[in-house]
Amino acid sequence: MVKNDNIAGKRLSELNLSEYGCFLNRVVRAQIEMPMDHNILLSKGDILQVSGEKSRVLGLAERIGFISVHSQIADLIAFCCFFIIGLLVGSITMTFGHIAFGLGSAAGLLIAGITLGFLRANHPTFGYVPQGALNMTKDLGLMVFMVGIGLSAGSNLFNSLANVGLMVFVVSLMVSVIPVVLAYLFGAYVLNMNRALLFGAIIGARTCAPAMDMINEHARSTIPALGYAGTYAIANVLLTIAGTLFVILS
Numbered sequence: 001m002v003k004n005d006n007i008a009g010k011r012l013s014e015l016n017l018s019e020y021g022c023f024l025n026r027v028v029r030a031q032i033e034m035p036m037d038h039n040i041l042l043s044k045g046d047i048l049q050v051s052g053e054k055s056r057v058l059g060l061a062e063r064i065g066f067i068s069v070h071s072q073i074a075d076l077i078a079f080c081c082f083f084i085i086g087l088l089v090g091s092i093t094m095t096f097g098h099i100a101f102g103l104g105s106a107a108g109l110l111i112a113g114i115t116l117g118f119l120r121a122n123h124p125t126f127g128y129v130p131q132g133a134l135n136m137t138k139d140l141g142l143m144v145f146m147v148g149i150g151l152s153a154g155s156n157l158f159n160s161l162a163n164v165g166l167m168v169f170v171v172s173l174m175v176s177v178i179p180v181v182l183a184y185l186f187g188a189y190v191l192n193m194n195r196a197l198l199f200g201a202i203i204g205a206r207t208c209a210p211a212m213d214m215i216n217e218h219a220r221s222t223i224p225a226l227g228y229a230g231t232y233a234i235a236n237v238l239l240t241i242a243g244t245l246f247v248i249l250s
Contacts, residue, residue: 001124002046003065013038020060022052029229032212035222045124066125078116078127086112110240135209180206193227200224204231207239 002008007015017024027034028047034040047068050057061067090108093100103111120127129137180202187198196219203211204227215224 001065001068002042002044003124004063007064008042008044010042011038012040012042017050020052021056022050022060025049025051032225032229033222034225045121072130074129074133075127082112082116083109196221196223197227200227201231204228205235207232207235
């Protein structure tokens, strides 16, 4: 795993893996396999899967960072600590005149989560979560959120639909389709982006990981992952902030 500051930001070709007698098998960034382009810029947290003699692999690992040992155990200690810190930060209130101001538990947990993600990106030695557990947590959180909304608004659902009619479904369709179409047209005909990179960027902006596998399969390449990685990270932050704002405003 890349951790050395002197290696981060360099091109893959500058590692000169042949000097260590190692052969590159694949490059993984944010649990997404990247194309093995020798001009790709390395970042902290990138995982290089290499083959070679044990002593040579260890020597290469000492130069770029450390050997990442795959585990199916989540680092719950780090998450629990930041969870508690987020709640404590959210419970702090300040009084200005007769008005009490506080972040609240939602904003406190948001800040703690962003801090944990930032620290893990720069020091990827803690806070590891297997992809399966991460997917389950995200899906479970989404389902709990949807159930909560349904229980609170379900009693008035039919009355609301009777008043609004089909407009709800039309607006939902517009929100789902129009941004994707506009993003494709802008990227394809204004920015003149490569179609594989463009599809990867759109999928990342939609935070739709399953679609990434379909695009890679149809493209017979991992090039779409280059566009996916950047927009996926930004979209996750914006979605988290938007969710928190909706909770606060509601």
